[in-house]
Amino acid sequence: MSNHLYALLYRLRFTPRWSGTYCIHTEDVAQHSHFVSLIAHALCVIKKKIYNEDVDVAKVITLALYHDSSDAILTHVIAPVKRHESVKISFQKLKGIANNEITRMVPEKMVSEYLAIFQEADEKTMNIVGIADQIDAYCKAKIEVNKGNNDFYQIYEELEKEIQNLAIQQPCVRYFLENFLPSFFEKRLTYRYL
Template sequence: MKSHFFAYIARMRFIQRWALMRNTASENVQEHSHQVAVLAHALAVIRNRFFGGTVDPGTVAVAALYHDASEILTGDMPTPIKYYNPAIRDAYKDVEALAERKLTEMLPPALQEDYRPILTIQDPEVAALVKAADKLSAYIKCLEELKAGNNEFREAAAQTRQALEGYGLPEVDYFLKTFLESFSLSLDELK
């Protein structure tokens, strides 16, 4: 059996994010997924080190790498549209679930059980960390755009920061306090 799974995964780089907003630097789903994996791994490590967690950072990172894989088949729906009303949100969740199943079925049968829990995150603790990392990635994008003088991202930055603070996750608060300011600095200021 030949499988197209990884050829599809490689196409994440063609799906652009933030389609409704003017960007100074474009971002694709593959770049975003890498950043979310790095951030999710960090959140898991912080949870384990400082807040008594026992989550596997590797599992969290891998789930984050694939968290938007369904967008290969669905495309990236802008957040204001996706969450405009409950009916649209629920319908889009159904479409994402169908796309996740379709991607899983592209794999040889012997590998499907290995990838199913990665493509469809089942552990609520892993899902919460990936969701928080996804939101952190969005906030970092907003900060980078604002740093470049793009005020188009001002409101998105405020809403995203408020959402992050509302999660009530101590590892997110720790990340915001310890690491976030650096994203607003120039290269020379990072010295």
């Protein structure tokens, strides 16, 4: 019997994000998941090495990689829709159903590992991934605005407020913003080739 999980997840590279919004640089869910994972890893390292916090880096990275897996079934739904009060609870249930379907696509002996990703993530792990998700959206919006795309201006302003509030609450976010984001938004990256 064939196990369809990775064939399904491979479709995330064909699942566009930001539907209904003009993008100068298109983005798919696989790209987004990659960058969320990178940012989540950075936040974990900052928490551990700068603030001496205990964090399970492997658990965070794994959840970050899989955090939008349900989009392979549901497609990508933009944040204002899935966060709207009239939809929020129903969408979470729908996402749970999709994740259960995904979990059933692996051999029985592997199911518990995937259940741990989709159903057993602790609040601290989910929080780090959620913050990384917002930072990635903020970076995307800033890039689009810097390229003159006014469709992202309101998105950027809203995300900047959220990110600044997170920076007040979470020292690791403030550290990330101060040490990594300034060069991210420069018009020209300066680095030396080997």
